Amino acid sequence: MAAPTCQSVQIEHLQAEIDRLERGTAAPSTRGWLSPKPADSAESASKLAGRDHSHPQRTGTTRWDESGGKPSEGQAEESYPAEALGPLAQPGMLVEWLADGPGTGVDTLALLTARSAVASDGVLVVIDRRGEFYPPAAVGMGIDPRRMILLRPDTLADQSWAWDQSLRCPAVTAVLGWPRQLDDRTFRRLQLAAEEGRTLGLLVRPLEARAEPSWATARLLVTPLRSRRETGVGSRRLRVEVLRNRTGRQMGHFTVEIDDETHRLSVATG
Amino acid sequence: MKRIACLWLRGEPPGAMGSASGNSPRNGQPPISNPQSPLPHTPVSHTPVPRDGARGLGEPTDPLAQCSQFSPTVGMVEPDSLLLDATGMGRLFDGEERWAEQLVAHFQHQGQQLRLAVADTLGAAWAIAHFHSAFIIHHSQCLLIPSGETAAALRLLPIEALRLPPRTVELLHQLGIDLIDQLAALPREELSSRFGPELLRRWDQALGHLPKPIPVHRPPAEFIATWDFEPPSSQTDVIEAALERLVERLCGEMFNAGRGAARLNVRLDCLDHGSGRLRSIPLTVGLYRPTTEHRHLLGLLQLQLERQPLPGPAWSMELSVPETAPLTTRQPALLGELSHEDQPRAAADRLDALIDRLAGRLGPHAVLGVRLMADAVPERAWKGRPLVGSDGVPLASRQRGVPLASRQCRLGRSLALSNSRCNTASRRPARLFTRPRQLHAVSTAPDCAPERFTVAGETYQAAVSRGPERIETGWWRGRAVRRDYYDVETTDGRRLWLFQRRDTGRWFLHGAFE
Numbered sequence A: 001m002a003a004p005t006c007q008s009v010q011i012e013h014l015q016a017e018i019d020r021l022e023r024g025t026a027a028p029s030t031r032g033w034l035s036p037k038p039a040d041s042a043e044s045a046s047k048l049a050g051r052d053h054s055h056p057q058r059t060g061t062t063r064w065d066e067s068g069g070k071p072s073e074g075q076a077e078e079s080y081p082a083e084a085l086g087p088l089a090q091p092g093m094l095v096e097w098l099a100d101g102p103g104t105g106v107d108t109l110a111l112l113t114a115r116s117a118v119a120s121d122g123v124l125v126v127i128d129r130r131g132e133f134y135p136p137a138a139v140g141m142g143i144d145p146r147r148m149i150l151l152r153p154d155t156l157a158d159q160s161w162a163w164d165q166s167l168r169c170p171a172v173t174a175v176l177g178w179p180r181q182l183d184d185r186t187f188r189r190l191q192l193a194a195e196e197g198r199t200l201g202l203l204v205r206p207l208e209a210r211a212e213p214s215w216a217t218a219r220l221l222v223t224p225l226r227s228r229r230e231t232g233v234g235s236r237r238l239r240v241e242v243l244r245n246r247t248g249r250q251m252g253h254f255t256v257e258i259d260d261e262t263h264r265l266s267v268a269t270g
Numbered sequence B: 001m002k003r004i005a006c007l008w009l010r011g012e013p014p015g016a017m018g019s020a021s022g023n024s025p026r027n028g029q030p031p032i033s034n035p036q037s038p039l040p041h042t043p044v045s046h047t048p049v050p051r052d053g054a055r056g057l058g059e060p061t062d063p064l065a066q067c068s069q070f071s072p073t074v075g076m077v078e079p080d081s082l083l084l085d086a087t088g089m090g091r092l093f094d095g096e097e098r099w100a101e102q103l104v105a106h107f108q109h110q111g112q113q114l115r116l117a118v119a120d121t122l123g124a125a126w127a128i129a130h131f132h133s134a135f136i137i138h139h140s141q142c143l144l145i146p147s148g149e150t151a152a153a154l155r156l157l158p159i160e161a162l163r164l165p166p167r168t169v170e171l172l173h174q175l176g177i178d179l180i181d182q183l184a185a186l187p188r189e190e191l192s193s194r195f196g197p198e199l200l201r202r203w204d205q206a207l208g209h210l211p212k213p214i215p216v217h218r219p220p221a222e223f224i225a226t227w228d229f230e231p232p233s234s235q236t237d238v239i240e241a242a243l244e245r246l247v248e249r250l251c252g253e254m255f256n257a258g259r260g261a262a263r264l265n266v267r268l269d270c271l272d273h274g275s276g277r278l279r280s281i282p283l284t285v286g287l288y289r290p291t292t293e294h295r296h297l298l299g300l301l302q303l304q305l306e307r308q309p310l311p312g313p314a315w316s317m318e319l320s321v322p323e324t325a326p327l328t329t330r331q332p333a334l335l336g337e338l339s340h341e342d343q344p345r346a347a348a349d350r351l352d353a354l355i356d357r358l359a360g361r362l363g364p365h366a367v368l369g370v371r372l373m374a375d376a377v378p379e380r381a382w383k384g385r386p387l388v389g390s391d392g393v394p395l396a397s398r399q400r401g402v403p404l405a406s407r408q409c410r411l412g413r414s415l416a417l418s419n420s421r422c423n424t425a426s427r428r429p430a431r432l433f434t435r436p437r438q439l440h441a442v443s444t445a446p447d448c449a450p451e452r453f454t455v456a457g458e459t460y461q462a463a464v465s466r467g468p469e470r471i472e473t474g475w476w477r478g479r480a481v482r483r484d485y486y487d488v489e490t491t492d493g494r495r496l497w498l499f500q501r502r503d504t505g506r507w508f509l510h511g512a513f514e
Helices: A002-023 A038-048 A062-066 A082-088 A106-118 A135-140 A156-168 A184-197 A207-211 B063-067 B096-108 B122-131 B150-154 B166-174 B180-184 B188-195 B197-207 B236-257 B294-305 B342-362 B404-411 B415-420
Strands: A094-099 A124-127 A148-151 A174-177 A200-206 A218-225 A235-245 A253-259 A265-269 B004-010 B074-078 B081-085 B113-119 B142-144 B223-233 B259-272 B277-291 B314-326 B367-372 B382-386 B431-442 B452-455 B458-472 B482-490 B495-501 B507-512
Touching (some): A082 A235, A094 A184, A094 A207, A106 A124, A106 A200, A106 A235, A106 A253, A124 A156, A135 A148, A135 B367, A135 B382, A156 A174, A156 A184, A184 A200, A200 A207, A207 A218, B004 B063, B004 B096, B004 B122, B063 B074, B063 B081, B063 B096, B096 B142, B113 B122, B122 B197, B166 B188, B188 B197, B223 B259, B236 B259, B236 B294, B236 B314, B259 B294, B277 B294, B277 B314, B277 B342, B342 B367, B431 B495, B452 B507, B458 B495
Parallel strands (some): A094 A200, A094 A218, A124 A148, A124 A174, A174 A200, B113 B142
Antiparallel strands (some): A148 B367, A235 A253, A253 A265, B004 B081, B004 B113, B074 B081, B223 B314, B259 B277, B367 B382, B431 B452, B431 B507, B452 B458, B482 B495, B495 B507
16 A cells, blocks of 8 residues: 555655746745645645745735735625635636536636636636627626627637637736637646736636646536525526645535626625 | 819720739749739729820829829729819819819820719719710710709719619619609608618718718838848748848838838748749738837737748748838836836737737637627627727727727727616626527416426426516518527526527527526
């Protein structure tokens, strides 16, 4: 039983070394970041990403920033659930959203994350190769159409290139798209591009992508739940399961509730 | 009173197919098989060449350029129909008749067949030049309609004289309306709804009730640079090195002139091994913000060049800047450090550069700004407009240093609209299928959402629904839309957007609340 453990430790060590060389930064941790120690994982991940905790980074969520990462009282009930998703959706990170079939609400959640990141002065790039993204819905959620750039690449190669260019541009705040096919090398390149441009990447993918390797900071599985109201469609509930979390915070699942009219999110259960 | 002249150049003058500048075979080089130049105003087929050597060396060969000696405003609606502003020309030429005579004589001297009509409006001048019977009956080449008599002169002209879409003309003929006079007898308020808005617009423009300015002829690109490859080369690095030299040269010229490139054209003449002739490869780069940064321009051109297969070795290359805009400079930051005020500008510059790069590779049609439209039909409720290019969103600010916020206001004037439509938009799905998918629905009661439905082999059981939201369009907008939309939540929590056609009763899945 000891051999596999030793082997996995060596693999982790090598992965950390590769990561250090690719980034060109010093890696203080020798544990690697694929299985970080919960206590220091956030710190080591931040250092690996070239961030310094002495200067807090903008998360895109004003209240989250102002409170220093601690949600204030009542915040969860009236704004973006920073305590749940905020740390997973910071500048320079890739967030992968998985969902199965139509009507799951995954786009809504990704758009609300983008809205929170873009706020009033950011730019959102939407890469929509299939041509089914409906901008009026995004506008209805509070995203300013004047701050939205819609890309319609014709080929897969153009799509990957557009992702890379958009993530790498520091003037872009967030990039949202639906890349079905994403090979390991391309995914890794996108992650590095996001870190370089300090851009938030939101990748919405089908559930089949769960079996594929991921370079995203977080991989979230969104499953729809029945709404509480029986008289009409007025709000919806979504179960979010954290399948992967490189920031080292505790994985698990939580339920969010989204009001249909105001699009306010609240965390229903922990 | 405004006076407009329409000069209709009819037929080919002898020996007019060649042009002095471009298409004649060079010494020892094969002829160009497709000499279509990317330049907007290259000589057209009517380029007159003097039969008797009457025109001196150095005189312009382009009819548009020749017309500029008769009027300060010259334009073109079709390649053979030139328009001149004749207002006040009579004073300079001893009367309008004398002015017209000289204009006709100028082109007659070149063996050109033509008709000239002068009227109060652009539409009337064009209509009379093309359709007035006086040209046929009296074999005249010039007809001047006195000021104020335009409407009377138009009455007996055929309806084709209004430059209407063929479908409208066909419909009018089917109804027995052949002359403009017959059109005048119809009730005006019904014309637009029956024949479309174009009919009234053209008619009003011809009568002078609506303004119709002359589409002014723009002079050809001021900034042109050429390169001859000696020997011809198909090596990418050789072509790129030449391209870099040309871009650098033109950027320097533009910078000295205080102009920035808004559009760049490259014509690469390559020998086609298949046909043994030269083939022109056009490359075009549109810019979101005018610039003279040669590295940026070169990068955009390289993006296109590397995706463009060359049929053979390149013989020559021409780089031109047909569209420029004023350039304002700003003081560079001291020691390369950006001040607090400069940071938004730097971010805006980076975004502009990104948009240029994206449009350069994906194409201008694939880089869009979003604009909401005041239309109830979901698929028409927004429009994507290209951010780069003259056809779409206007190049926001052709000045450097305009803050991003003010620049992006031009991307779409839809904020006010979006706010007013927020209540509706908040109930729209994030995903709208390009074509509604027909579904098989089981419903026990009329005018309510189905209880069960099957789409693409999957069966869903409805649990909760909201609706109907009725969306209808008027008959005057062509094919009428009459739909009842339902927001349906299935038993497993999915949220789908269905509609039932009011005319057929069929059910469709139009979107999903992803």
